[in-house]
Amino acid sequence: MTILMVNKFHYLRGGAERYYFDLMALLERHGHRVIPFSTRDPRNRPAEDAADFAPGTDFERPAGALESLKRAVQVVYSPAARQAFARALARHRPDIVHLHNFAHHLSPSILDEIGHARVPAVQTLHDFKLLCPTYLMLCHGEICERCAGGNVAHAVIHRCNRGSLAMSAVNAVESLVAARRHSYDHVRRFLCPSRFLRDKLAQHGFAGERLVHLPLFLDPAQFAPADGGGDGGYAIFVGRLSPEKGIATLLAAAARLPGVPLVMVGEGQLEQAIAAECASRGLGQVRRMGRLEGEALLDLWRGARFTVVPSQCYENFPLVVVEAFALGQPVIASDLGGLAELVDSGRTGILVPPGDAAALAEAMDQLYHHPARARAMGEEAKAEVAAHFTPAIHLERLLEVYAAAGAR
Numbered sequence: 001m002t003i004l005m006v007n008k009f010h011y012l013r014g015g016a017e018r019y020y021f022d023l024m025a026l027l028e029r030h031g032h033r034v035i036p037f038s039t040r041d042p043r044n045r046p047a048e049d050a051a052d053f054a055p056g057t058d059f060e061r062p063a064g065a066l067e068s069l070k071r072a073v074q075v076v077y078s079p080a081a082r083q084a085f086a087r088a089l090a091r092h093r094p095d096i097v098h099l100h101n102f103a104h105h106l107s108p109s110i111l112d113e114i115g116h117a118r119v120p121a122v123q124t125l126h127d128f129k130l131l132c133p134t135y136l137m138l139c140h141g142e143i144c145e146r147c148a149g150g151n152v153a154h155a156v157i158h159r160c161n162r163g164s165l166a167m168s169a170v171n172a173v174e175s176l177v178a179a180r181r182h183s184y185d186h187v188r189r190f191l192c193p194s195r196f197l198r199d200k201l202a203q204h205g206f207a208g209e210r211l212v213h214l215p216l217f218l219d220p221a222q223f224a225p226a227d228g229g230g231d232g233g234y235a236i237f238v239g240r241l242s243p244e245k246g247i248a249t250l251l252a253a254a255a256r257l258p259g260v261p262l263v264m265v266g267e268g269q270l271e272q273a274i275a276a277e278c279a280s281r282g283l284g285q286v287r288r289m290g291r292l293e294g295e296a297l298l299d300l301w302r303g304a305r306f307t308v309v310p311s312q313c314y315e316n317f318p319l320v321v322v323e324a325f326a327l328g329q330p331v332i333a334s335d336l337g338g339l340a341e342l343v344d345s346g347r348t349g350i351l352v353p354p355g356d357a358a359a360l361a362e363a364m365d366q367l368y369h370h371p372a373r374a375r376a377m378g379e380e381a382k383a384e385v386a387a388h389f390t391p392a393i394h395l396e397r398l399l400e401v402y403a404a405a406g407a408r
Contacts, residue, residue, distance in 0.1 A: 001407055002033045004094035006085075008105035010038035010045055010053070012293070014240075015319045016101050016126040019216050021045070023098075023398075026217075026391050035092045037085060039105045052091070054084040054106055072170045075104045076177050082109035089117045096407040099123035099187065108178040115186035120406040122189040124214075125197060127316060130184070131204055133171035134160045138244055138313050148204045152176055188405040191398075193317030194338030200314075212401055216317050217394035218326060220385050225302065225328030225378070232303025234261035234287075235332075235364055238320050239309070241268030246310030246334060252357035253310075253364060255281050260368045262308075263300065267291040302327055305374050306367045309333040312354045317342070326385045330377035332363045348381040 007020045024034045036047050039056040047053075057071060074080075085106070089097075097119055102110060114121045127135045131148040133155040138144055140163075146154035152172040154160075161167040178184060190206065191214045192198035198211045239245050247270050254262050264274070267290055278286050292300060301307075307324035309315075314337035321342045324331050331349035333339040345351040350367070352359040367374045 001095040001402070002035065002092060003027060003402075004035050004037055004088060004092060004097045005100070006037045006097060006102055006106070006110065007100040008039055008102050009041070010036060010047060010050075011041060011043040012045075015216075018319060019124070019126075020100050022218070026395055030395060035088070035094065037088050039081075049088070049091075052084060052088055054078070054081040057105060059104060068166075072166075072173075075107060075170050076174045077109045078107040079109065081106045082113050085110040086113050086117070089113065089119060094119060096402050096405060097121040101126055101129075103129055103174065108174070108181070108183040111178070111183040111186045112181065115183075120402075120408065121187050122191060122401060122405050123187045124191040124193070125201075125316070126193075128197065128200070128314060130190075130206070131200060133175040134168070136244055136313050141243060141312070143314065147172075147175075148200070150179060150205075189401055191401065194315075195341055196314070196338045197316050214394070214397055214401065215389055216319060216322070217389050217391050218319065218322055218385070219391055220326050220382075223298070223323060223326035225326075225382065232305070234263050234304055235306055235308055235368065236263045236265065236301060236304035237308050237310075238265045238297070238301065238323075239318075241266050241270040241274060243270065244311065244313035246312045246354065247274065249312065249355050249357050249360060250308060250310045251277050251281070251283065251286070253361035254283055254286055256357065256361040257365055257368075258283075258285055260364055261285045261287065263287045263289060263304065265289045265292050265297065265300065298327075301329075304329060305371060306349070306364075306378075307331045308360070308364065309339060310352075310354070310360055311336065311339065313337070315339050322385060322389050325378075325381035325389075328375075328378040328382045330367060330374055330381055332360065332367065344380075344384075348377055348384055 005024055009017050027034050035049060038053050040053045041056045097114055099121060128137045129135050133147055133152050139158050139160055152175045155172045156169050159165050159168045161171050189212050190210055191212050193216050195213050198213050201211055202208050237250060241247060262285060307329050309321060309331055311334050316338050321331050331343050333343045333351055334354035335351035336354045340351060343349040343351055350363040352363050
């Protein structure tokens with residue numbers, strides 16, 4: 001079949017893009033024709049139809065009042081993105097459209113075009129955008145579900161987007177307009193990587209038959225565990241350096257464990273704050289590596305004894321957990337959101353209360369000083385990947401979803 005695969009970024013930016021690219025490759029290996037649709041960007045990977053992508057916008061670049069207004073309108077409804085998408089639909093006549101992340105850069109306007117063209121569509125949900133205008137279900141660092149029922153004014157009242165009234169208002173209006181236009185009615189199936197997300201959507205009014213629990217996948221062959229069980233003698237954190245990832249809790253735990261080396265891989269808004277914190281608290285055992293990719297990342301990751309994921313927000317399906325499992329490593333994670341269903345505490349890792357530095361330090365101390373236990377948990381974790389998260393399992397279930405959604 002022909003699948004139009006939609007994501008707002010066509011370069012490797014995060015876990016959503018990793019899955020987007022891996023899924024296209026998986027479908028193509030099994031004889032399907034996959035056409036990407038995204039936004040134009042100099043960082044994009046090569047694509048045969050890149051000239052047909054929608055215009056790109058760098059929302060991080062400073063802008064004047066007029067440009068900011070244009071961006072706000074684009075976020076709510078982008079005629080240019082809809083027109084480009086309509087051309088792609090007409091040219092390729094896909095059997096199904098598979099959506100990933102499109103908010104802001106493409107806008108819900110493309111959903112209206114799906115309805116106009118009457119082409120079946122499914123969407124893999126990588127975050128909580130359908131329930132929260134600002135994606136994270138967080139309000140100034142605290143878990144928040146005020147907007148989940150549709151009253152998005154709370155996002156404006158509490159200035160949930162970086163404390164900005166203007167940006168929060170744009171997010172709220174975007175969600176409100178999409179709801180009033182019933183734009184998401186054109187998506188026949190929502191693919192929820194975690195049961196947690198599926199249940200949250202059902203709790204807040206989304207029809208159960210449209211919600212499908214479909215975990216993401218990875219190829220275990222690409223994550224061969226380290227010889228010797230990863231006894232490089234350090235813990236590792238791999239992820240975005242931002243407050244919701246529990247960075248403050250992780251550093252507080254590290255301060256209690258001067259004898260446990262910790263490697264931090266990633267970039268983000270807290271980079272300078274982490275450097276200052278490490279210097280002021282004398283955390284010489286914390287090594288900051290910045291952003292790493294590919295074999296450079298895997299070589300470092302393979303040497304860790306365990307991986308730490310101390311998030312303080314609802315996680316959906318963080319690939320970092322399954323990647324650590326594939327490397328034969330246990331994961332210490334917050335007992336929160338989708339993390340709680342990925343980590344079987346005591347068997348494939350340890351769950352700790354979110355934000356509890358003492359509990360996190362105790363768990364890290366246990367696995368660091370009992371490497372045999374860490375290796376045993378790592379073996380169980382590796383078996384989980386083979387049993388539940390392989391490409392073959394994922395593809396079989398995905399094609400069933402395409403059929404149920406009415407793929408032509």
